[in-house]
Amino acid sequence: MARPGRKPGTPKTGGRKPGSANRRTTELLEGFRQAGFDPATELGKFLKDPTVSADVKATLWPAVLRFIYPERRAIDPTNYITLEQASGMLGAQASRFRAVLMQHITNTETITTILGEVRHANGRAEGVGALPPA
Numbered sequence: 001m002a003r004p005g006r007k008p009g010t011p012k013t014g015g016r017k018p019g020s021a022n023r024r025t026t027e028l029l030e031g032f033r034q035a036g037f038d039p040a041t042e043l044g045k046f047l048k049d050p051t052v053s054a055d056v057k058a059t060l061w062p063a064v065l066r067f068i069y070p071e072r073r074a075i076d077p078t079n080y081i082t083l084e085q086a087s088g089m090l091g092a093q094a095s096r097f098r099a100v101l102m103q104h105i106t107n108t109e110t111i112t113t114i115l116g117e118v119r120h121a122n123g124r125a126e127g128v129g130a131l132p133p134a
Contacts, residue, residue: 046060047061101115
């Protein structure tokens with residue numbers, strides 16, 4: 001005997017798209033529109049009303065704000081590098097820069113001048129590294 005419905009693994013077709021309002025919500029919003037009633041405006045007036053107690057406002061504001069602003073999530077620290085890792089990466093880049101510089105420029109004074117300018121631009125007393133003995 002055949003099972004009713006789709007075969008397992010067959011993708012879903014048709015139906016309401018995710019996030020779209022159902023019939024009851026659509027009818028409610030349409031009724032508000034026809035009556036000239038805007039729930040957001042009315043709620044704003046209510047929250048600004050000085051006769052409403054602070055306790056009621058304190059209860060309502062968080063409920064309203066979650067519809068306006070997205071909720072924050074915790075940051076996953078595994079996606080970030082540590083200061084030690086960053087320092088090591090910069091040191092490796094500096095070593096590669098010095099090696100490439102030495103391949104293309106044979107004059108030691110020019111290399112020393114360039115490395116000094118890089119150190120000065122970075123605002124560091126330490127720099128890209130010492131030159132190997134000539």
